[in-house]
Amino acid sequence: MNSARCLIVGPSWVGDMIMAQSLYRRLREQHPGIIIDVLAPAWSGGILARMPEVRRVIASPFAHGRFDWTGRHALARRLCAEKYDLAIVLPNSWKSALTPYFAGVAQRRGYLGEMRYGLLNDIRRLDKGAMPRLVQRYAALATQPGAGSAQTEAPSPCLQVNADSRRRILAKLELALDHPVLILCPGAEYGPAKRWPEAHYAELARAKRAEGWQIWLLGSEKDRVVTEAINRHSGNVCIDLAGRTTLEQVVDLMACARAVVSNDSGLMHVAAAVDVPVIALYGSSDPAYTPPLSDKAHIARLGLECSPCFQRECPLGHRNCLEHLPVTQVLTLLPAL
Incomplete structure (x- = not known):
């Protein structure tokens, strides 16, 4: 997994995007050589540029709440060339899991959300009692299937100042x-x-x-x-x-x-x-x-x-x-x- 290529489907709010860095940091702790790309709204590019764990930002062309089946197919065709080994889908919506599925990413991980059977093949069940904070839920998605209880202490976000x-x-x-x-x-x-x-x-x-x-x-x-x-x-x-x-x-x-x-x-x-x-x-x-x-x-x-x-x-x-x-x-x- 050290040299794996990982696609993260990022959230749509500024605060959630920053908290998602805890996941990127956890992935890098566990797999120092992992390559992390983030599919996210264009406005997030400036924030993600200050996260050293992220290789590049793929600007999502989809407005918040927009389905666009054809557009998601087209984006997935472009992403096929990246040969991602793992996709982690942070939003809970059904449509947010479509692009990794269409792109043929082998392992597609996330919480069940909107009954995403099939779209995801590494579905996690959310225990809100064990992980009351959103940042814990994000960081827990760094763990491999069958790894046991998720670590609930998440590394804090840390943006670089230039x-x-x-x-x-x-x-x-x-x-x-x-x-x-x-x-x-x-x-x-x-x-x-x-x-x-x-x-x-x-x-x-x-x-x-x-x-x-x-x-x-x-x-x-x-x-x-x-x-x-x-x-x-x-x-x-x-x-x-x-x-x-x-x-x-x-x-x-x-x-x-x-x-x-x-x-x-x-x-x-x-x-x-x-x-x-x-x-x-x-x-x-x-x-x-x-x-x-x-x-x-x-x-x-x-x-x-x-x-x-x-x-x-x-x-x-x-x-x-x-x-x-x-x-x-x-x-x-x-x-x-």
């Missing part, structure tokens, strides 16, 4: 590191039920700016409405970088931070994977399932009876799990100057 790229993006954005940096990540693509209120972020920004910190707001173009509102409410004390960086550049910028405060989002996992202190804000989601994987991370949550609900919108219409999470609780977790 010093030259960091210098370039700091210069391009005219950013200086003469004051400690607090990065705020107020977005959450999954939905508003995971977002700490804009007013709370603004209050936090004002408090830390008064202590001499500089405040950077990070996010995608979709987060611009939120970051602009936070900056406005804070009295424009923030530097709004939302939509001005690539995901790969975010990796380098995160490494500049003294601390990061983030909703449960992909950027939270980026911060944890570059080993900076992270305050992770949880409301509708569960830190027992997808926590920030770092010993420098702290969880801020209320743990209301209705939480976690895992809904995109609060089904009760109030979002008290985050609305009532006070700024003072977050401030106490931040490192002092």
Whole structure:
């Protein structure tokens, strides 16, 4: 297996893609010579480029949720030339297992998911009690059939920071590191039920700016409405970088931070994977399932009876799990100057 060629069908969310590195690291621990390619959405290329375990990224042409039987056949024909020995399918959907099946990969491994009998020939039964964390479930797929109980302690993701790229993006954005940096990540693509209120972020920004910190707001173009509102409410004390960086550049910028405060989002996992202190804000989601994987991370949550609900919108219409999470609780977790 040391010289095996492995195709990973990657997940579709930023945070899940980062947690999948635990699988790649486990595979490399067990088989140092293994070649790992990842079939994943094009946006993930920048993140995967910072994972030394990955040889190359194969950009998936399929939009999230799109079936495209013909397109999957065509992609599989191209992949046949790679002669993969093993495919590991991380999403649970039926369609995500089609390409390795069509490509004739000899061993096709994954959890049963959507009754994928035949599409997968190395089907694992998920024991949620033994592996409550998603990262454990990913890493367990590194084990060979019949290897016994899966190892549940997964190696943490660790993204590489590029010093030259960091210098370039700091210069391009005219950013200086003469004051400690607090990065705020107020977005959450999954939905508003995971977002700490804009007013709370603004209050936090004002408090830390008064202590001499500089405040950077990070996010995608979709987060611009939120970051602009936070900056406005804070009295424009923030530097709004939302939509001005690539995901790969975010990796380098995160490494500049003294601390990061983030909703449960992909950027939270980026911060944890570059080993900076992270305050992770949880409301509708569960830190027992997808926590920030770092010993420098702290969880801020209320743990209301209705939480976690895992809904995109609060089904009760109030979002008290985050609305009532006070700024003072977050401030106490931040490192002092």
